Amino acid sequence: MKSTVSFFRLIILVSGLLLFMPIGVLADVTDESGSLKLSELSPKEDMLNAVLPGYTSWKTAELSGKLRLESLPISPTVKIYMRKDSLISITVRASFLGEVGRIQLTRDSLLAINRMKHVYCQESLGDIKYEYPKFIGDIQAFLLGRVVVFKSGQLSEKNADFVDINVAETDSVVMEDKSWTLTFPKNRTEYDEFGYEYLVNGTGRMSNICAELQPLDVKLRIEFNYPDSRTDMTVMYMKEEELRFMVNLLFDAPRWDASAPAPVKINNKYRQVSISQFMKSF
Numbered sequence: 001m002k003s004t005v006s007f008f009r010l011i012i013l014v015s016g017l018l019l020f021m022p023i024g025v026l027a028d029v030t031d032e033s034g035s036l037k038l039s040e041l042s043p044k045e046d047m048l049n050a051v052l053p054g055y056t057s058w059k060t061a062e063l064s065g066k067l068r069l070e071s072l073p074i075s076p077t078v079k080i081y082m083r084k085d086s087l088i089s090i091t092v093r094a095s096f097l098g099e100v101g102r103i104q105l106t107r108d109s110l111l112a113i114n115r116m117k118h119v120y121c122q123e124s125l126g127d128i129k130y131e132y133p134k135f136i137g138d139i140q141a142f143l144l145g146r147v148v149v150f151k152s153g154q155l156s157e158k159n160a161d162f163v164d165i166n167v168a169e170t171d172s173v174v175m176e177d178k179s180w181t182l183t184f185p186k187n188r189t190e191y192d193e194f195g196y197e198y199l200v201n202g203t204g205r206m207s208n209i210c211a212e213l214q215p216l217d218v219k220l221r222i223e224f225n226y227p228d229s230r231t232d233m234t235v236m237y238m239k240e241e242e243l244r245f246m247v248n249l250l251f252d253a254p255r256w257d258a259s260a261p262a263p264v265k266i267n268n269k270y271r272q273v274s275i276s277q278f279m280k281s282f
Contacts, residue, residue: 043165043166043167043180044160044161044165046167046178046180047160047165047180047182047200048155048157048160050200050202050203050204051147051155051200051204052155052156052157053204054204055146055154055155055156058084058144058256059083059084059257060081060082060083060084060256060257060258060259060260061081061082061140061144061254061255061256061258062079062080062081062082062254062255062258062259063078063079063080063082063143063251063252063254063255064077064078064079064080064251064252064255065077065078065230065231065249065250065251065252066078066249066250067092067247067248067249068247068248068249068250069246069247069248070246074094074095076092076093076094076100077092077093077094078090078091078092078249078251079091079093079261080143081258081260081261082140082143083260084137084140085134085136085137085140086106086107086136087104087105087106087136088103088104088105088136088139088140088143089102089103089104089105089260089261090102090103090104091261097116099115100114100115100116101113101114101115101116102115102264104264105136105139106125106136107125107129107133107136108124108125108126108129109122109123109124109125110122110123110125111264112275112278113264113266113270114278118269118270118271119270119271119272119273119277119278120266120270120271120272120273120278121272121273121274121275121277121278122272123275132151134151134153137153137154138150138151138153138154141153141154144254145205145206145231147182147198147200147206149162149163149184150184150185150194150196155182161186162184162185162186163182163183163184163185163186164181164182164183164184164186164187164188165180165181165182166180166181166183167179167180168180168181168199178201178202179199179200179201179202179207180199180200181197181198181199181200182197182198182200183195183196183197183198184196184197192214193213193214193215194211194212194213194214195211195212196209196210196211196212197209197210205224205226206222206224207223207224208221208222208223208224209221209222210222216239217239217240217241218237218238218239219237219238219239220235220236220237220238221235221236221238222234222235222236223236229252229253230250230251230252230253231250231251232248232249232250233248233249233250233251234246234247234248234249235247235248235249
């Protein structure tokens with residue numbers, strides 16, 4: 001349970017600092033006219049057929065977009081660079097100011113920098129590293145809009161039985177209007193301390209996800225829309241049923257085989273603080 005709480009807190013911190021982003025993938029189940037349609041396969045087979053063809057292999061990737069927050073008079077740009085299974089680097093830039101913040105997540109540590117306030121936090125991920133060794137890859141898969149099965153990697157034929165997959169209610173008979181719910185843990189009840197549910201549409205894209213950690217009474221909800229070839233998402237963090245944080249992100253499609261950003265530099269003008277103090281610096 002300790003590793004689950006620590007991981008959920010890490011997700012909250014990083015999402016609060018702009019970690020989540022999906023991409024769409026297209027289903028390839030069509031009728032003779034080329035239209036997507038419902039099949040007679042099981043919900044699990046239907047969902048896997050719609051989702052998995054878009055999960056191509058990669059080594060490095062870059063996601064670029066805009067952040068919109070009511071408290072900000074401008075919309076900063078966000079760039080996320082990822083090296084598979086080892087590094088996530090998030091850079092936030094503002095017009096006329098340049099880089100205003102960065103987050104760097106590795107297998108061993110989390111580094112977050114607020115360049116406007118000249119503070120940074122650096123925390124070891126020892127507990128998570130040893131109890132959840134593949135957490136970097138799971139976060140990266142989620143950032144690429146891929147369904148993740150907790151501690152088992154991105155959704156695949158091998159781990160699909162670890163979750164409940166059901167058809168969401170719909171009156172449509174067209175595949176593209178169909179949706180599935182994917183719930184973890186399998187056979188989830190109100191007594192489970194940690195759980196989440198995806199809603200995935202007929203084209204294999206996420207519609208929303210809601211994660212909940214009952215001991216902390218917190219929820220993280222993300223809603224997705226797909227204008228043109230971009231992804232528009234709204235991230236909401238709630239504690240005790242009260243909305244504490246909300247941010248909107250609009251991202252372009254990912255760029256593969258991307259170049260790494262410039263190395264992080266911290267001089268003696270910066271003051272090291274705890275994670276809680278860092279969050280209060282905004």
